[in-house]
Amino acid sequence: MNEIDLKNIVKKIQNAQAEFQTVEVKRSKTQATERLFDTLSSFSNQDDGGVIVFGLYENEGFAVTGVDDVQELQKSVMNQCEQMEPPVRAVFTVAEIDGKNVVSAEIPPIDISERPCFYKGKGRLKGSYVRVGESDQHMSEYEVYSFEAYRKKYQDDIRPVERAAVSSLSSDKLAEYLKLLKTDKPNLSSLVDSQILELMSVMREGKPTLAAEFLFGLYPQAYFPQLGIIAVSVPGTEVGDTDIDGSRFIDNQRIEGTIPDMVDEALQFVRKNTRKKTIIDPDTGKRRDKTDYPINSVREALLNALVHRDYSIHTEGMPVQLSIFADRLEITNPGGLYGRLTLDTLGKVQPDTRNPVLATALEVLDVTENRYSGIPTIRRELKEHGLPAPEFRNERGEFTVCFRLGDEKGTQNGDIDIVAFCKTPRTRQEIAEYLGLSSVTYAMKKYVQPLIDNGRIKMFFSNTPSSPNQKYYSGSVTAN
Numbered sequence: 001m002n003e004i005d006l007k008n009i010v011k012k013i014q015n016a017q018a019e020f021q022t023v024e025v026k027r028s029k030t031q032a033t034e035r036l037f038d039t040l041s042s043f044s045n046q047d048d049g050g051v052i053v054f055g056l057y058e059n060e061g062f063a064v065t066g067v068d069d070v071q072e073l074q075k076s077v078m079n080q081c082e083q084m085e086p087p088v089r090a091v092f093t094v095a096e097i098d099g100k101n102v103v104s105a106e107i108p109p110i111d112i113s114e115r116p117c118f119y120k121g122k123g124r125l126k127g128s129y130v131r132v133g134e135s136d137q138h139m140s141e142y143e144v145y146s147f148e149a150y151r152k153k154y155q156d157d158i159r160p161v162e163r164a165a166v167s168s169l170s171s172d173k174l175a176e177y178l179k180l181l182k183t184d185k186p187n188l189s190s191l192v193d194s195q196i197l198e199l200m201s202v203m204r205e206g207k208p209t210l211a212a213e214f215l216f217g218l219y220p221q222a223y224f225p226q227l228g229i230i231a232v233s234v235p236g237t238e239v240g241d242t243d244i245d246g247s248r249f250i251d252n253q254r255i256e257g258t259i260p261d262m263v264d265e266a267l268q269f270v271r272k273n274t275r276k277k278t279i280i281d282p283d284t285g286k287r288r289d290k291t292d293y294p295i296n297s298v299r300e301a302l303l304n305a306l307v308h309r310d311y312s313i314h315t316e317g318m319p320v321q322l323s324i325f326a327d328r329l330e331i332t333n334p335g336g337l338y339g340r341l342t343l344d345t346l347g348k349v350q351p352d353t354r355n356p357v358l359a360t361a362l363e364v365l366d367v368t369e370n371r372y373s374g375i376p377t378i379r380r381e382l383k384e385h386g387l388p389a390p391e392f393r394n395e396r397g398e399f400t401v402c403f404r405l406g407d408e409k410g411t412q413n414g415d416i417d418i419v420a421f422c423k424t425p426r427t428r429q430e431i432a433e434y435l436g437l438s439s440v441t442y443a444m445k446k447y448v449q450p451l452i453d454n455g456r457i458k459m460f461f462s463n464t465p466s467s468p469n470q471k472y473y474s475g476s477v478t479a480n
Contacts (some may be wrong), residue, residue: 001051003095006104009053010097019134022050027057028076029068035120036080040088042131045106045139050131051075052090055102065171066100078202078446086110112134112340114191115147128446131298142314142397147386149312150339150352156311160207161223168223169208177202180364201394205224210311211358213258215365221256224316228254229266231322233273235441239323244444247446250441255322259306259358260367266302266322267295269358281325292438293329293403294381295388300374301331301401307359307368310397326442332400343392347375405438418447420455424457450473 001009009023012189019025024039037054043050055067067073073094083086091106107109111116116139119127128139149156161168178196182189188196197203202212213220214227221228233250242248251273255265305320315334323330323469339352350372353359358423361369378390382403391402423436432443452472460471 001093001104001106001213003093006093006095006102007097009051009104010056010062010064010095010102013053013056017061017339019058021131021133022046022048022077023070024050024052024134025056025062026052026054027065027157028054028073029065036077037121037127038108038129040081040084040135041119041127041129042116044084044088044110045115045129046131047109049270050107051110052105052107053102054105055100057171064100064102065099068101069465070094070101073103074105082118084086084117084122086114086117099473108180112147113151115151129203132396140397142312143314145314145335146310146397153314155201157211157358158201158204158209159311160204160209161213162207162223164208164213164217164223166203166216169202169212169216170218174202177361177365180366200361207410209357211355211361214306214358219256220258226317226319227311228257229264229320229322231255231260231269231324233269233324233439235326235439235445237325237327237442241442247441254319259303259362260272260365262306263299263302267299269322269352270295270298270324272330273438274329275433276290277433290385292405293387294385295301297378297381297385297403298329298418300378301390301403303368304330304374305333305399307362308335308338308354308399309333311355311358316396317345322436326439328402328404330400330402332398335400336397342468344396345378346392346413347372359377376471381421406436418451419474422457422472422474425460425473427471431472 012017013023013025022043024043026034026036027260028034039050045054051355054073055065057065073379077090077092081090088107091108093104094105095102095104102315116128118124118126118129122129125141125144126138130142130143143415170440178193179309181196181200191199194203194274201207201209202216208217210224213223217350231251231253235247235250240248251269254431255269256263257265270289270293276292277290292360302320309315309320310333318334320334321330323332335354337346338354341349341351359368368374379403382388382390387406388404391404393400393402394415417430418435421431425432428440428444431448432438432440436449437443437445448457452459457472457474459465460473461467461469464470
């Protein structure tokens with residue numbers, strides 16, 4: 001950066017009265033007396049690097065206190081940079097502000113193949129940090145492992161399952177897989193089946209691999225109880241919201257089995273807990289069903305979560321999470337984006353593959369295409385469905401995809417429209433559909449119950465509020 005860039009950073013800090021994800025402030029006037037190892041590590045370990053600004057005092061509103069000895073400060077910073085592994089190469093800039101020198105040290109990101117950068121005095125595990133907002137936090141053991149797994153190309157999907165035997169696999173599924181593998185492959189077909197299974201990492205050291213169990217296993221969760229899907233439907237927009245009866249979940253299910261089995265069962269859960277509208281084409285008069293979310297996009301997201309999740313020993317207790325809220329659907333898997341892939345390049349470049357054997361086998365089984373088309377497909381189908389673009393989050397060892405519903409009719413029209421709508425007695429389902437909401441309980445709690453409380457809407461069966469035949473009305477209607 002140049003002097004103008006540095007002055008702009010100082011101005012931004014002072015206006016916001018805060019440090020940032022990529023900016024750290026130090027008061028040091030002569031040398032870097034404060035230990036910088038944590039910040040040097042965290043900035044080096046993030047893709048955007050970071051900038052340390054010397055000569056501002058946070059406790060006085062980030063006032064410019066200045067650096068008296070610029071050369072001594074630079075030497076001190078460089079000395080600490082040399083104590084990092086790999087060594088950090090800071091780039092310095094000096095700018096005069098209010099007659100005082102302010103110094104910046106730009107900390108470049110190190111290549112992902114060399115991460116984590118850590119303070120040698122503490123070692124890799126205790127000396128590695130990650131930047132979270134404006135603070136430096138210790139990397140977890142799993143975060144350190146994730147970098148090592150990429151650098152050394154660990155393949156956790158083909159680790160042998162010590163307690164398992166070939167009898168734990170479905171012979172029919174194995175036979176079908178072998179048949180597909182041999183198709184148009186004369187060299188492979190010349191091998192005996194046991195050789196093929198070893199060659200394709202279905203078996204290793206005489207034991208089924210993790211991939212084999214999740215492709216062909218009779219019950220994979222016998223060996224990995226938590227490697228499934230936890231699916232919940234929530235009566236609101238946040239976990240902890242309750243319905244009018246105080247229930248925290250509309251539906252709550254643990255989904256197990258092989259990857260294809262889990263995908264199928266999870267899609268059934270989504271269909272059961274989201275809405276399906278019947279649309280009549282005004283030109284042709286033909287009827288068609290329209291779901292809240294395009295099912296094929298949900299399937300792609302579920303497959304991505306199960307195929308590209310982390311299967312290391314560090315995440316054996318972490319299931320994939322499928323959460324349906326009143327306004328969105330989220331799928332979260334353990335293991336952030338792998339390798340050099342970033343949120344900006346997601347779906348645009350060919351990514352590194354965390355579990356290549358698992359991905360390739362599912363391609364052979366015609367479960368996935370394995371052509372990196374999943375994210376583009378999701379984006380296209382959501383747009384065609386009239387929904388907002390998908391949101392992706394990559395946060396400290398977790399990756400989340402979020403599908404949001406469009407604007408709620410109820411929030412656009414306001415309460416008065418609900419009152420007008422209920423001049424004709426309406427069921428809970430009819431009101432939810434009018435509001436454009438998939439969650440009936442959320443619609444009742446959020447929009448209808450306040451109107452009942454202030455007397456603007458009444459219940460047909462006021463003595464039995466939870467009656468399945470309950471209807472809601474405004475105006476003068478005689479209850480039965």
